[in-house]
Amino acid sequence: MTDSTAPQQRLRVLAAMSGGVDSAVAAARAVEAGHDVTGVHLALSANPQSFRTGARGCCTIEDSRDARRAADVIGIPFYCWDMAERFRADVVDDFVEEYRAGRTPNPCLRCNEKIKFAALLDKALALGFDAVCTGHYATVVTTAEGRRELHRASDAAKDQSYVLGVLDDRQLAHALFPLGDTTTTKDEIRAEAERRGLAVARKPDSHDICFIADGDTQGFLAKHLGTAEGDILDEDGRTVGTHQGAYGFTVGQRKGLRIGHPAPDGKPRYVLDISPVDNTVTVGPKEALDVVALTAIRPRWCGEPPTGPDSYTAQLRAHGEETPVTAEVVDGELRVEFAEPVRGVAPGQAVVLYQGTRVVGSATISTTRRRERVTG
Structure with missing residues (x-):
């Protein structure tokens, strides 16, 4: 197999630049590999101030400015594209509806599927670009038969192939991940960014959910779904507590259950099931998970x-x-x-x-x- 990020030809590449160090170094490496690169930052909120700030998100005004400064240093054209409406419908609304149905979604995975490798890629191809480049840690390799495959990153500690598992053949054919084919650690990526003069070299990694400004997921869901008192049940159907919304729980959760009655054996109880139909949460021993x-x-x-x-x-x-x-x-x-x-x-x-x-x-x-x- 061969590394598909090593260009056989000069490609027109659209580099998705979040404003973080990974996407900035990925764009720089794509330029260094000989590609014709244009940077783009996705504006994902009609009110960017409602997204995470303090260099912890990936969609804020400061992130947009960081991405622009990185593009200037790299020496590539830069644009900001408004995808707030698509992001709200495909990621934020989906997140809320999944919790309403008693499920536990992964919004980053949905964003990769619907935004970065659907909406963004479709627009890129329509404008004549050959590929979309991101700062994900994953590897695309080409087999001897010319088939492209998605593989884990060389650095297992940073591997992000899980959230890219939604990519289909067509999307994979137009994806570049310049960070995933090297064994460099995150510290080495930051050192590379410093050598390249990128101001985001020491910017903290993004964590949590970018569209929940204060990190309070339960509060965000309560605002969108309202409060609805329901029962917390044990495995035998006995009421052992109450809650203000079944959406505030996840399967396997132990802390924050606020159960007034201890288990007969004195052991901790965990969330076993969430039922939005009757607004109940069932708890039980760890083994029942x-x-x-x-x-x-x-x-x-x-x-x-x-x-x-x-x-x-x-x-x-x-x-x-x-x-x-x-x-x-x-x-x-x-x-x-x-x-x-x-x-x-x-x-x-x-x-x-x-x-x-x-x-x-x-x-x-x-x-x-x-x-x-x-x-x-």
Whole structure:
């Protein structure tokens, strides 16, 4: 396999510049590789001041200014594109509706799918660009047969292939990730940025959800969904507490349950289930979280879809560990069986399949099957 970021020809590249150090260095490396690069910052809010500030977001006014300054230093044209309406509909509204339905979404994954590699890529191609470049840590390689594949980054600690598992063949064909094919650490990326004279060299990484200004996810959801008192139940259906909105909980959560009645065995209780239909939250022991299988919908494949049951590894969250699974597609749904039970799996999360370092595809978890508990 060969590194697809090493150009066989000079490409017209649109570099998505968030205002952070990663995307700035990625744009600089694309220029250094011989590409014709133009920088673009995406304005994702009609009121940018409502997004995270203090160099912790990726969509604020200060981020736009940082991106422009980086483009000036690199010596490339720079534009700011307004995608606030598309972002609100495809990411923010989707986030709220998923929680309304009792699911736990990943907005960064949705942003990559709907904004950076759909809306942005479509506009780039329409304007005559050949590829979109981002600062993600992942690798695109080309096989001897000319097929492009998405693989994990060389630096496992920074790998972001999980949130890119939604990319299909067409999107992958026009994606460049200049940071993912090197073994450089984040400290080395920052040092490179300093050598290049980029002021964002020491800018903190973005964390949390960019469109929740104060980081209070529950408060954000309460504002959009309102408060609705409901019951917290144990596994036998007994009321052990109350809540102000089922959306404020996630499967596997332990802290902040505010349960007035201790468990009979005195052990901590965890959120096992969230039911938006009757506005209840069910809690129970840690062992009851063990999931042995799941079904996932809306699969997206980074290449050919699986043709039958096969062995893979699966990743269930952005910074989670891989776990061995057997998976197959049945009637358009992905069915996954775990070799060993896993915990903290919630509907709405993405399951991403791997074969070695190659990303096979991604799907949204719809249902889970837990291990039967032995009682008595």
